[in-house]
Amino acid sequence: MRLRLTPRDTTYFDMLATLAQHNVTGASLLAELLGASRQERDKIAHRLSEAEHVADDATHSIMRRLNQTFVTPFDRDDIYGLASALDDCMDAMEEAGDLIVLYKVDELPLRVSEQVQVLQRCAELTAEAMPRLRSMDQLSDYWVEINRLENQGDKLHRELIAQLFDELTDPILLMKLKEIVDMLEEGADAFERVANMVEAIALKES
Amino acid sequence: MRLRLTPRDTTYFDMLATLAQHNVTGASLLAELLGASRQERDKIAHRLSEAEHVADDATHSIMRRLNQTFVTPFDRDDIYGLASALDDCMDAMEEAGDLIVLYKVDELPLRVSEQVQVLQRCAELTAEAMPRLRSMDQLSDYWVEINRLENQGDKLHRELIAQLFDELTDPILLMKLKEIVDMLEEGADAFERVANMVEAIALKES
Amino acid sequence: MRLRLTPRDTTYFDMLATLAQHNVTGASLLAELLGASRQERDKIAHRLSEAEHVADDATHSIMRRLNQTFVTPFDRDDIYGLASALDDCMDAMEEAGDLIVLYKVDELPLRVSEQVQVLQRCAELTAEAMPRLRSMDQLSDYWVEINRLENQGDKLHRELIAQLFDELTDPILLMKLKEIVDMLEEGADAFERVANMVEAIALKES
Numbered sequence: 004m005r006l007r008l009t010p011r012d013t014t015y016f017d018m019l020a021t022l023a024q025h026n027v028t029g030a031s032l033l034a035e036l037l038g039a040s041r042q043e044r045d046k047i048a049h050r051l052s053e054a055e056h057v058a059d060d061a062t063h064s065i066m067r068r069l070n071q072t073f074v075t076p077f078d079r080d081d082i083y084g085l086a087s088a089l090d091d092c093m094d095a096m097e098e099a100g101d102l103i104v105l106y107k108v109d110e111l112p113l114r115v116s117e118q119v120q121v122l123q124r125c126a127e128l129t130a131e132a133m134p135r136l137r138s139m140d141q142l143s144d145y146w147v148e149i150n151r152l153e154n155q156g157d158k159l160h161r162e163l164i165a166q167l168f169d170e171l172t173d174p175i176l177l178m179k180l181k182e183i184v185d186m187l188e189e190g191a192d193a194f195e196r197v198a199n200m201v202e203a204i205a206l207k208e209s
Numbered sequence: 210m211r212l213r214l215t216p217r218d219t220t221y222f223d224m225l226a227t228l229a230q231h232n233v234t235g236a237s238l239l240a241e242l243l244g245a246s247r248q249e250r251d252k253i254a255h256r257l258s259e260a261e262h263v264a265d266d267a268t269h270s271i272m273r274r275l276n277q278t279f280v281t282p283f284d285r286d287d288i289y290g291l292a293s294a295l296d297d298c299m300d301a302m303e304e305a306g307d308l309i310v311l312y313k314v315d316e317l318p319l320r321v322s323e324q325v326q327v328l329q330r331c332a333e334l335t336a337e338a339m340p341r342l343r344s345m346d347q348l349s350d351y352w353v354e355i356n357r358l359e360n361q362g363d364k365l366h367r368e369l370i371a372q373l374f375d376e377l378t379d380p381i382l383l384m385k386l387k388e389i390v391d392m393l394e395e396g397a398d399a400f401e402r403v404a405n406m407v408e409a410i411a412l413k414e415s
Numbered sequence: 416m417r418l419r420l421t422p423r424d425t426t427y428f429d430m431l432a433t434l435a436q437h438n439v440t441g442a443s444l445l446a447e448l449l450g451a452s453r454q455e456r457d458k459i460a461h462r463l464s465e466a467e468h469v470a471d472d473a474t475h476s477i478m479r480r481l482n483q484t485f486v487t488p489f490d491r492d493d494i495y496g497l498a499s500a501l502d503d504c505m506d507a508m509e510e511a512g513d514l515i516v517l518y519k520v521d522e523l524p525l526r527v528s529e530q531v532q533v534l535q536r537c538a539e540l541t542a543e544a545m546p547r548l549r550s551m552d553q554l555s556d557y558w559v560e561i562n563r564l565e566n567q568g569d570k571l572h573r574e575l576i577a578q579l580f581d582e583l584t585d586p587i588l589l590m591k592l593k594e595i596v597d598m599l600e601e602g603a604d605a606f607e608r609v610a611n612m613v614e615a616i617a618l619k620e621s
Contacts (some may be wrong), residue, residue: 070412206482276618
């Protein structure tokens with residue numbers, strides 16, 4: 004337990020929680036986009052892009068505050084790391100949505116929706132965990148569950164890639180779908196990195 | 210404003226400015242390579258490789274100095290970060306040039322030259338900004354403009370990728386061109402990371 | 416030379432040496448997998464996966480210890496960086512083995528075995544160097560040799576990519592082999608990052 008020489012600036016907890024909440028929005032929009040017709044997809048991808056911009060601004064505000072205040076509730080670098088890892092989740096989700104529209108893919112493999120469900124669950128758990136950083140209580144359930152989800156997502160990703168290579172004969176379609184499936188997996192990895200950082204912070208502060 | 214206990218070692222500013230100047234050379238060579246015939250390209254790519262080695266040595270000198278001196282003009286980690294981000298710009302440009310030669314691409318999509326113009330402009334603005342780190346004056350114009358350029362580059366990249374998938378039927382040629390266009394976009398991203406770091410440093414030091 | 420206020424916790428040296436030793440195991444399994452028939456490959460890839468999990472746990476133990484102890488033999492961030500860079504080497508090797516099995520590749524280009532030999536040599540040199548961190552003695556031979564090996568691996572990688580694009584007409588097979596060859600090159604890059612960190616640490620501590 005390190006000494007606290009001054010009252011902690013608790014605004015960061017609220018800012019990180021808000022940022023994590025944007026990821027919940029992002030994951031829902033991605034799920035919506037998946038279920039939509041090609042005509043509707045453009046509009047949903049546009050909303051996803053806007054959500055990504057909002058998250059970007061939120062991340063930027065955290066960075067700006069960090070660079071201008073002296074006392075932070077925990078290590079400056081950890082807040083910086085968390086904010087930018089949360090932002091990476093959104094970036095991967097936005098990019099996946101973007102690729103689906105850009106590549107004019109008519110039909111996605113069915114199990115891609117399972118990948119997006121993993122992302123939705125990760126986003127929700129992360130948003131629920133952020134406010135608990137304040138007390139550092141009951142965080143281990145969160146990171147254990149994210150690690151379990153990421154393993155499940157990883158297995159799913161491998162199976163999907165094997166399936167694409169087994170079933171598709173059109174190499175250009177294969178390139179497109181592979182890139183989308185890989186990008187969704189990057190999203191799950193990004194949520195795992197957030198969880199790993201929370202674990203490291205919890206250990207240091209305990 | 211943090212206390213300065215000793216006179217600042219200003220050599221770092223000169224070293225970072227030199228490193229940024231190598232990126233200007235790299236971006237010009239890339240533009241030259243784009244306009245050249247396939248026979249000339251080998252020679253230009255070779256000069257680009259040599260420029261990359263020189264930049265590598267310059268980065269290494271900064272690292273070595275950082276590890277051996279105690280007092281730095283601003284955070285040691287920030288100088289380290291800036292030097293390695295500047296080096297990433299060069300790496301991406303050199304790799305793009307290398308891919309063009311390696312893949313024996315006869316014709317590149319016309320708008321690839323617009324991507325390279327974005328890189329040239331980014332490299333020039335960055336080289337002009339580095340000496341201003343000394344006084345921390347008038348840096349905001351620089352990072353605002355780089356962010357604008359990167360957004361423009363990003364839009365261009367998306368349009369180029371869509372065009373490649375719309376127009377090409379040869380999957381192998383598509384793979385090659387996509388990788389080149391993606392690598393040029395990585396170059397623009399690298400310049401944006403430099404600008405973001407400069408913004409963070411300016412905020413901290415103000 | 417920084418002051419040491421307390422006896423150094425030397426456990427970290429042993430932990431890093433153990434982690435580096437896992438990479439030697441990983442590289443041998445990869446070499447074994449390359450020489451095996453498709454039926455045997457599954458089993459070897461499974462052992463490689465297990466080795467990767469063991470290395471993961473070892474990395475995690477280092478992180479946990481770092482977050483709970485106050486005095487470390489050198490910069491906390493450097494130990495963190497070294498452990499995670501050593502882990503990246505294993506990840507790349509495991510992923511390469513995984514791709515070979517996942518893609519059901521019958522025949523790999525002959526020179527892929529040269530890439531794996533580079534990885535084996537890098538892993539051995541790194542494992543031999545880790546215990547020398549304790550005394551910081553005779554480390555320069557190690558990083559110079561790793562840099563030489565990485566350059567050799569880089570040249571080999573470029574030649575292999577050129578060969579794949581020259582010889583293959585099946586775009587799907589090309590995608591698979593390119594990804595494997597690229598992943599092996601990422602492994603060599605990861606070993607180089609470890610060597611660069613050791614060089615930086617040695618300079619700081621001298």
